[in-house]
Amino acid sequence: MKWSYKKALACLFRAAVIMLPALPIAAQETSARPHVELPDEPVRSAIFKNCSACHGIDYYAYNALDKSGWQQLLAMKHKQLRSAIAPEDEAVLLGYLVENFGPETVPFPREYVPPEITEFFSDQDARVFLEDNCADCHRIRVFGQRNTAAKWRDLVLEMRENGAELSDENLERLVEWLGRTRGLDPG
Ligand code: HEC
Numbered sequence: 041m042k043w044s045y046k047k048a049l050a051c052l053f054r055a056a057v058i059m060l061p062a063l064p065i066a067a068q069e070t071s072a073r074p075h076v077e078l079p080d081e082p083v084r085s086a087i088f089k090n091c092s093a094c095h096g097i098d099y100y101a102y103n104a105l106d107k108s109g110w111q112q113l114l115a116m117k118h119k120q121l122r123s124a125i126a127p128e129d130e131a132v133l134l135g136y137l138v139e140n141f142g143p144e145t146v147p148f149p150r151e152y153v154p155p156e157i158t159e160f161f162s163d164q165d166a167r168v169f170l171e172d173n174c175a176d177c178h179r180i181r182v183f184g185q186r187n188t189a190a191k192w193r194d195l196v197l198e199m200r201e202n203g204a205e206l207s208d209e210n211l212e213r214l215v216e217w218l219g220r221t222r223g224l225d226p227g
């Protein structure tokens with residue numbers, strides 16, 4: 041009894057070790073991932089009730105659709121599920137999706153390949169750029185935190201999805217500057 045329990049534990053342990061993900065460092069560095077904040081009520085409850093059982097909400101950001109586009113996507117992705125959404129929840133959810141991931145937003149890229157840059161921001165360039173591109177919606181918020189360049193990239197891609205207008209090249213210049221001056225290990 042005791043022996044087989046131990047053996048079972050050992051098996052479990054081995055299984056756990058084998059299942060550990062082995063992501064190459066390089067892939068972790070450049071893989072940009074959207075992050076979507078859980079919205080307030082009543083959308084929050086509608087999401088918990090209808091949507092959180094199977095997957096998170098970050099993936100919503102891959103899409104930028106109008107109301108009928110969202111209806112079609114949800115129907116297509118969840119053929120059996122659709123009838124299970126209560127009509128009042130559906131209206132709330134669609135309103136939220138269109139408002140935050142509507143056709144005028146830029147979808148978070150599914151596969152973002154950072155372009156190589158040959159010109160870099162000086163501190164002065166970066167401050168002007170932040171002033172011009174990052175101060176419309178909120179005060180400039182990059183001075184209160186430090187992140188890896190990869191994390192900065194995720195954040196700035198998210199800002200583009202929020203509505204900030206940035207070319208890939210300028211986005212990378214900003215990311216490079218942020219990594220250099222607001223990184224975890226500033227030189
Ligand atoms: C029963 C499990 C389940 C539930 C509940 C569920 N989903 Fe999904 N959802 C999936 C699966 C599985 C996929 C991936 C399907 C595919 O890619 O072919 C998916 C895909 C999606 C996608 C597409 C993501 C992309 O890559 O563009 C969106 C958006 C989405 N779901 C939103 C929702 C919303 C909103 C709700 C609540 C109304 C919800 N899901 C509830 C299982 C579920």
Ligand code: HEC
Pocket residue numbers: 170173174175176177178181182195196199202203204205206
């Ligand atoms: C179109 C509006 C808009 C623009 C332009 C914008 N942001 Fe944001 N930003 C938001 C929203 C919405 C949030 C999330 C809600 C909040 O925290 O206020 C946010 C949050 C943030 C945060 C805090 C989030 C966190 O997780 O720490 C930072 C930092 C930030 N923005 C930086 C930037 C930078 C850098 C730029 C310029 C590239 C920028 N923002 C441009 C809308 C915008």
